[in-house]
Every structure is written in structure tokens, then in C-alpha cells.
Amino acid sequence: MPTAYADLDEASQVEVLREVALLAAPAFGLHAAAAELVLHGFNTTFRLDTHAGAVAMRVNTNSMSSIANVEAQQAWQHALRRDTDVIVPDPLPAAEGGYVALVHSAALDREVVVTASSWLAGEDLGTLSTPEQARALGALAARLHTHAEQWEPEGHGRFPRFASTLFGDPDLLTAAVAGDDGLRDLVTEAWERCERVFARWAAQPAIPLHADLHGGNLKWHEGHLAVFDFDDSGLGVPALDLAICAFYLRGGEDEGVLEDALREGYAAVRPLPDVARADHEALVAARQLLLANSLLASTTANQRSEAEAYLRITGDRLRHWLGTGHFTRAVPAG
Structure with missing residues (x-):
């Protein structure tokens, strides 16, 4: 067979x-x-x-x-x-x-x-590590959002709507953490908090978002930032795209500097979304839940091998967020 x-x-x-x-x-x-x-x-x-x-x-x-x-x-x-x-x-x-x-x-x-x-053409960016790069990413996100608002909606009705933490994907997380009381409770509390934020933003106008703006989907091309891989694109609020960008900038001592630069780059092109800090942090943390769930769904060999360990990392990061109000990927193992 x-x-x-x-x-x-x-x-x-x-x-x-x-x-x-x-x-x-x-x-x-x-x-x-x-x-x-x-x-x-x-x-x-x-x-x-x-x-x-x-x-x-x-x-x-x-x-x-x-x-x-x-x-x-x-x-x-x-x-x-x-x-x-x-x-x-x-x-x-x-x-x-x-x-x-x-x-x-x-x-x-x-x-x-x-x-x-x-x-x-161009070199893969990988990890964004300088304010210049983060500022360029903010400006890029803003240009994408401006175009999305003005684009004749020839395909809007065919985009998925990002109305919940998992973007409508099947829930594999619940079963995966069911046997670990501590991890299950962390995931449940975090998920409920994220869902409340998505519900509050549900009535806001939604536009096409790239929804996966990080260094792995970016290149430097002739001195400018280039973007690819639109597979995660869907309809959502601009604040969600910026939170996803922030997720990938969190994790080093300079994460605050990089995120400030991201916002500066965005604000130089269009006004920043008006979002409460707690809601922003929840949207950042929601990315952690989405990625953990996606890893569980993957059939790719190396991702399948990483899924269990990533659940532990997810628990550590969610525990820190729920305890401090700030999400970061730089959390010592608990």
C-alpha cells in the first residue's frame, strides 16, 4: 500500500x-x-x-x-x-x-x-532587523491598504472574511491541547479574549489585506521593498494587518524601536488605525493561535515534526501576554 x-x-x-x-x-x-x-x-x-x-x-x-x-x-x-x-x-x-x-x-x-x-528579483529579506526595514514595511502596508480601498471590487466577494481568530480555518487546537489542563486553560482564555476583539471590530469596513507581511514574504529589489505570497489575503480591518506585522517584529530587545518605525512608515503614507492598545495586543496574540492551528493542519514533513514543540511555545507566549498585557515572542520557557 x-x-x-x-x-x-x-x-x-x-x-x-x-x-x-x-x-x-x-x-x-x-x-x-x-x-x-x-x-x-x-x-x-x-x-x-x-x-x-x-x-x-x-x-x-x-x-x-x-x-x-x-x-x-x-x-x-x-x-x-x-x-x-x-x-x-x-x-x-x-x-x-x-x-x-x-x-x-x-x-x-x-x-x-x-x-x-x-x-x-531581489534578495529575500528574511528577518526584519533595522528601523529602516520596519519603516519601509509600514509604508508598504499603507500603500497596499490605500489601493485596496480604491480598487474596483472585482474580487472582493470572493475573498475570505477575517471575522475570527482562526480566519475561518477548522479548529484543531482544541483537541490538541485537551489532554493538558494548563495549556488548555491558557489557549481557552486567550482565544476568548481574542474573539471578543474580533467581534468588536466586526462592524468596521473591511478591505483586502495581505495578512502575512513578514520578512519571509519580502525582498529588497533595487533599493525598495517588494512583496509576494498573497495566499493568506482576505477581507479585514487595516489594524489587523499592522498587528500581524508587529507579531513578527516582537522578540528582540529592539522590538519597541522596530514597531515604532513600522508605525512611522505607515503614518507617513496614511493615518494609523485608531485602535486601543489592549485590542492591538489581542490581535497580535491572535496570530500565535492561528499559526499553532495552521501547523497542526500542515501535511509538510518538517512542520509536522515541529507542531508539538510549537504548542509549548504557544503556551509560554500566551501566559506572558495574559499576565502582562504585552505579547512578545521572546519569552523564556515556562
């Missing part, structure tokens, strides 16, 4: 997905003999060198996005490329229309969503 995809080692998973990427190439009018791995994470990205130049092909291995969601995300990305000076890869249209190709994978036992885009 064949080994289930989730039980394959990382190298074997990559080979399964490489085949999917190569099979998808003709759907975008591309021909490539090889697909070079870029990242095997929650989703998996390959670089294809084709007659049309380098192409980034993303195989939606674990994505919770529906086809309609993906089409909306790609349409917004294309509109940003068309309408603004924000540097983003341009999605490639599929030959049959839209931006999506479906490839059946026997190993995954389902049809897999694949997208393709122009290759984004």
Missing part, C-alpha cells in the same frame, strides 16, 4: 510536488524541463526557467483558500502590479481563463491548485 503523502519524508514530498508543478506548466503556456525548489513550507514554491523567463510556481499543498479565494488574491496582486508602484510578481493567466490550474495528484489523492507568476 503506498505511503500517505503526510507520512513521506521531506525529500519525497518535494518530488511529488515537483511533478505537480511540471504538469501544471502547460496550463500557463509554459514548457520547462526542470523545477528548482524554492521553499517547501505550508505551500511549496518552485522556480521554472522557461522560454518566457523565470517563473515562480506555487503548489497549494496545505492552503485553506478555495479556488474563488485564490482567484481574488491573484486578481488583487495583478491590479497592484498594474495600478501602483508596489513591487509584486505578476500572476500569469491560465490558458483556460483565470489564474489557476488544477492538477490531479495520486499521491495527495486530490486535485491540487497551482498558480504561476513572474519571478520577483
